[in-house]
Amino acid sequence: MRYMATYDLMESIRNTNQWLGATALSMASYPAFALVPNPALHWLAAWGKVTERSFERMIAKPGWGIHSVTCEDGRDHLVSIDTVVERPFGDLIHFNVQGREEVARKVLLVAPMSGHYATLLRSTVVSLLPDAEVYITDWHNARDIPVSEGKFDVEDYTLYLVDFMKELGPDVNVIAVCQPAPLTLAATAYLAEKEPENQPSTLTLIGGPINTAAAPTEVTDFGHSVTMGQLEETMIQRVGMSYKGIGRRVYPGLLQLTSFISMNAERHSKAFQDQIMREMRGEASDQDQHNRFYDEYLAVMDMTAEFYLTTVERIFQKNEIAHNEFVVDGHKVNIGAITNVAVKTVEGENDDISAPGQCVAALDLCTGLPDSMKASHLEPGAGHYGIFAGSSWRNNIRPLVLDFIDANAGKAPAKTRSRGKTAAKKPDLKAV
Incomplete structure (x- = not known):
């Protein structure tokens, strides 16, 4: 059960960060604050928007988004x-x-x-x-x-x-x-x-x-530097309460994502800092390069x-x-x-x-x-x-x-x- 508890703890942390992002965005976007020309509020709103979107994507299966294709006949x-x-x-x-x-x-x-x-x-x-x-x-x-x-x-x-x-x-x-x-x-x-x-x-x-x-x-x-016992002890958990696979032993997607990001932590950190600044300046959009990449990159699945x-x-x-x-x-x-x-x-x-x-x-x-x-x-x-x-x-x-x-x-x-x-x-x- 401790592994199930660990799985649920990771999901709780993800859920909390998504909630913090949504809360920051809502609070900093409160209409009355428009009377206060404080750049900190604009930064908080931008941080909240980027944070909420990022943590929300971690449990979402992306859609294919392939609606039509142009063929040799020139038609869509x-x-x-x-x-x-x-x-x-x-x-x-x-x-x-x-x-x-x-x-x-x-x-x-x-x-x-x-x-x-x-x-x-x-x-x-x-x-x-x-x-x-x-x-x-x-x-x-x-x-x-x-x-x-x-x-x-x-x-x-x-x-x-x-x-x-x-x-x-x-x-x-x-x-x-x-x-x-x-x-x-x-x-x-x-x-x-x-x-x-x-x-x-x-x-x-x-x-x-x-x-x-x-x-x-x-x-x-990495594959040769660890034993199978070490991998099983540190990487494997049981699916928590919220999913159909409750109790199944998995390598959690959130744990995998932590490994992915840690390999290039500095580059990812800069990418999110830059995106927050683009949100502040009104230059970001749902389909900009950052969101297209990270909407897919952050969407992880358990093995x-x-x-x-x-x-x-x-x-x-x-x-x-x-x-x-x-x-x-x-x-x-x-x-x-x-x-x-x-x-x-x-x-x-x-x-x-x-x-x-x-x-x-x-x-x-x-x-x-x-x-x-x-x-x-x-x-x-x-x-x-x-x-x-x-x-x-x-x-x-x-x-x-x-x-x-x-x-x-x-x-x-x-x-x-x-x-x-x-x-x-x-x-x-x-x-x-």
């Missing part, structure tokens, strides 16, 4: 979000471009489960929509999943990916971003051994920790304890993927079994999370794949975020990935399945 087409596969810990969703004929190029984006929602890839989705049928894994916040649904670790995550790939059929082109890259590689190998007719057409791995020993970073150093702990132990400490020793549901996966799925890796020169060398290691593991079906790209000057959502992605990497898909499409087995026709589709009205 409405976009609806359909659920193709619904599962307790994550769904497979489709961005359905209405009024457009189905595009031959089918893409499955595998979103990371590393503290943020799948909406972190919003700009990636937007950039691909004009040229592809886009699907994405929409992982759920563990605090909202009842304990009765059971566990969810790296093996369960991998099996979810296997099911999603099977649902979309062998003509799908999979793009895994960051954290899921090694598990997506394992899922592809699992299909290659178990159900080769359902392998995807291509696999693109972007900035993922395939071999964490290839190029150490602060993230990998199940077993997923977090097995990720650290098996992916970072034991490096099971890099050693080709990863086991899924009692089956030892052989990455060398991938023989007809073209594989491409993308890395950023200045990536300080998955440094260059970690992701490209996947190509050496694909021993059964000819060199003609392997490709790699190192983006000069790009950091971690830039290789999947920044200007480097839009201007350089995205065209290369689409060219790679087009060059290797059709090499998968001939058997295909219609996309999601066997599963009921449920429109997400909140996202439309």
Whole structure:
């Protein structure tokens, strides 16, 4: 119970700060105070507005905000979000471009489960929509999943990916971003051994920790500097009273956010100080650069304890993927079994999370794949975020990935399945 109490204490602190911000804004905006030309009141109102918004975002799931897309016909087409596969810990969703004929190029984006929602890839989705049928894994916040649904670790995550790939059929082109890259590689190998007719057409791995020993970073150093007992004691708590997942062991999103901010505390502090001054001068807006970034950055989700702990132990400490020793549901996966799925890796020169060398290691593991079906790209000057959502992605990497898909499409087995026709589709009205 003490861990549940700690979880509720963190939520109480967040709630209190949100309330303090709202109170400061309301008090400093009291009409009678307009008669007092005191800049301190303007600063207090600005501080309150920024503070209330920031702490409120920490428990909100961002909307996709993708309402329409301009296609080759020059028209704006409405976009609806359909659920193709619904599962307790994550769904497979489709961005359905209405009024457009189905595009031959089918893409499955595998979103990371590393503290943020799948909406972190919003700009990636937007950039691909004009040229592809886009699907994405929409992982759920563990605090909202009842304990009765059971566990969810790296093996369960991998099996979810296997099911999603099977649902979309062998003509799908999979793009895994960051954290899921090694598990997506394992899922592809699992299909290659178990159900080769359902392998995807291509696999693109972007900035993922395939071999964490290839190029150490602060993230990998942390993973090796602590024991699993220390992690479980300091990072794991039980979901508190306010959520459906009460009692579930999780790595709390608020605790993750504290770690994220502490890594660049000075930069974040300056960003919020500058935003308060912009609010004072009347220069801030709901959609300014600061709010667009931090509305997403501050929106964090809990991970199940077993997923977090097995990720650290098996992916970072034991490096099971890099050693080709990863086991899924009692089956030892052989990455060398991938023989007809073209594989491409993308890395950023200045990536300080998955440094260059970690992701490209996947190509050496694909021993059964000819060199003609392997490709790699190192983006000069790009950091971690830039290789999947920044200007480097839009201007350089995205065209290369689409060219790679087009060059290797059709090499998968001939058997295909219609996309999601066997599963009921449920429109997400909140996202439309």
